[in-house]
Amino acid sequence: MSAVKKVIAVTGASRGIGAAIALELARRGFTVGCLTRNGKGPEVREAVEFASRFVNVACDVTDEASVKDAFARVAGKAGALDGLVNNAGIHLDGRSHELPVATYDKVMATNATAVFVACREAYRHLVKSGGGTIVNIGSFFDKIGVKRNIAYCASKAAVGAITRCLAVEWADKGIRVLDVAPGYIVTDLNRKAMTEGPLADYLQKRIPSGRPGTAGDVAKLVAAIFSEDIPFLSGETIYIDGAQGINH
């Protein structure tokens, strides 16, 4: 996909991996619809440099009308969407034998149902553009068993399934759909826990590449998917986890 005038919407672009993806896409010349709950753009210092490439709109991904409205507003300002990154997500954990359904449902609503809804609402925009690319941000927790993480793991497995179904169903419209599934990624929110103390020690032993990834690592992979023209690549879950998910 040539970057010329291409418009990509990114959900959860306020911080963490979403902000890094928005920045990397802008750096490569894309116009980025930054969908954030507060309607502001990426809350990182470097964002100022690329402010002219951002169209910032308010969007709660669990609210169908809000998602529809956000895409319409991005398209109204920048032109029809060529791509979408479903990045917004939450992580809630708890022991499975006492986990309230409300907690399970909240995680599924944000991480899985909202991905389906955003894909569905983006569809007519992508068709209008003559096709496009959707990247859903999953997790390597989609294929492993993790104590206290039943809802999160189920939600990310659903992201893989949504990706495969839509890739098959929408291929004839020139729409490809991919799942980028990170391993442990350091963001501002978790930096201390991931780089110092018991979790950092555990990760150093478990991740073959020796350290957690960065939001920039994920952003470069996502931006490469949008920058390269590879129509035959669709439906797959692409893991970016330092080989942790296949480590024995």
Ligand SMILES: NC(=O)c1ccc[n+]([C@@H]2O[C@H](COP(=O)([O-])OP(=O)(O)OC[C@H]3O[C@@H](n4cnc5c(N)ncnc54)[C@H](OP(=O)(O)O)[C@@H]3O)[C@@H](O)[C@H]2O)c1
């Ligand atoms: N960090 C990791 O180790 C890791 C590993 C694998 C996968 N992932 C996935 O990567 C994605 C981003 O994670 P992150 O680490 O960057 O998380 P983060 O720093 O907690 O950021 C989450 C983002 O999602 C947004 N968000 C949450 N609920 C939303 C809603 N209802 N509507 C709109 N936006 C909402 C947040 O917006 P506000 O600023 O408004 O709260 C924020 O921008 C998630 O899908 C996560 O599951 C992360």
